[in-house]
Each structure stands twice: as C-alpha cells, then as structure tokens.
Amino acid sequence: MPKRIGIFGGTFDPVHIGHLRSALEVAELMALDELRLIPSARPPHREAPQVAALDRLAMVELAVAGLAPLCVDDRELKRDKPSYSIDTLESLRAELAGDDQLFLILGWDAFCGLPSWHRWDELLQHCHILVLQRPDADSEAPETLRNLLAARSISDPLTLKGPGGQISFIWQTPLAVSATQIRTLLASGKSVRFLVPDAVLTYIHAHGLYRASN
Numbered sequence: 001m002p003k004r005i006g007i008f009g010g011t012f013d014p015v016h017i018g019h020l021r022s023a024l025e026v027a028e029l030m031a032l033d034e035l036r037l038i039p040s041a042r043p044p045h046r047e048a049p050q051v052a053a054l055d056r057l058a059m060v061e062l063a064v065a066g067l068a069p070l071c072v073d074d075r076e077l078k079r080d081k082p083s084y085s086i087d088t089l090e091s092l093r094a095e096l097a098g099d100d101q102l103f104l105i106l107g108w109d110a111f112c113g114l115p116s117w118h119r120w121d122e123l124l125q126h127c128h129i130l131v132l133q134r135p136d137a138d139s140e141a142p143e144t145l146r147n148l149l150a151a152r153s154i155s156d157p158l159t160l161k162g163p164g165g166q167i168s169f170i171w172q173t174p175l176a177v178s179a180t181q182i183r184t185l186l187a188s189g190k191s192v193r194f195l196v197p198d199a200v201l202t203y204i205h206a207h208g209l210y211r212a213s214n
C-alpha cells in the first residue's frame, strides 16, 4: 500500500495549538500515515526566528510526542542553506517509494505567494498541494496561479490520486493564535498557558526563551 505523508513547514517560533489542531484535523481528514512538521532553519521569506533552531525543534518534538500520526522531520535544520521547499521535497522523494503520496500543506496566503518561491513550478512534480482555506476568506488567487488552478485543482481532497501533481482545498476555521502573539505575551511577562502544550510551556520557562531580554 502506498504511504500517505503530509508535510507542514513553518518556523514554529514557538509551535502552538493553532498549528497542532490544524495538523491533526488534516491528518484525520486525509487519513495520513504521517504528518511531518518540518521546522525551517533559515526561512527564505521572512526574518530570522527569535530562538535557536534546536530549541524550536525540541519544542515541536515535545508537542507531538505520543500524537501519532503527527511527527517531526528535522531535515531542514541539518542543511546549511536556506530552507527551500523544493529541496525538501526532492530529498523526501529520494527516501520514499515511487507511489507514496506526498501532500504539501499550505495556508491560503502561502499558496498565493507561491510564484515567488524557488523553482515553484516544479513542486507539483513531487507532491500534491493541500491549501488550507478559511471559510471566511474571499480573496482571489493571483493571475499567475489561475491557470495552474484551472488545470490542476480538484474539489474533493479525498479524491487526489497518485504520488502528486494536483491541488485541493481543505476548509478549516483556524484557532486565533499566532506565534507572534505568543512571543509578545511572553516578552511582557504574561501567561501563554493553553496557547501552547504544557510540555512546550515548561520548556520555554526552563530555557528562559522569549523574555524581553532575549
């Protein structure tokens, strides 16, 4: 049986219940064998993360412990280069059987920014793309993506066939939590209890992360 593997990248600075709830819902809906959270080392599209890669990795590991099929993949942290998704996909593909299914999970905003990604037009050679869409979102895809969507998108994500090549949408109401909000709360000495798993909270305090002086 081909495996079904989802990949969900991010800075996870820190990982929070929004990421985890969303990942879990996708994993269940899509009956994934694995959903790999992939912390990025040096994200090409944004500022450097506030805390060290090893701390971000440790927090994601704590967050998904015992939560199969959620798991962590640290390959982007082992690479001494910017974290380009195409490199990650190529290296994953090299480890998988040819018929294993890969699902790259992207928020709608990230999906709309796809044309600025390194070798973006090759991504679908390696995976399907699952776009997380908010029920309240009404923005239109940029011009460059409209042809691609017309040619490659299908409405029911459960009917995606084969190892890759198609795009589908998952409608999900995200929890109103962001890592930015969590960093801000911590920097001002406020609690982030219930916004991150307890094990992550313990790690943050034990290592003195995100304090105003960091």
Ligand code: ATP
Binding pocket: 009, 010, 011, 012, 013, 017, 018, 019, 022, 105, 106, 107, 110, 174, 175, 176, 177, 178, 179, 180, 181
């Ligand atoms: P920041 O506030 O630092 O920008 P973030 O909370 O958006 O961080 P990232 O690590 O940048 O977290 O996000 C990784 C992935 O998780 C992205 O695809 C992003 O769209 C998604 N994501 C972020 N917050 C949520 C949320 N509350 N619910 C569902 N998905 C989320």
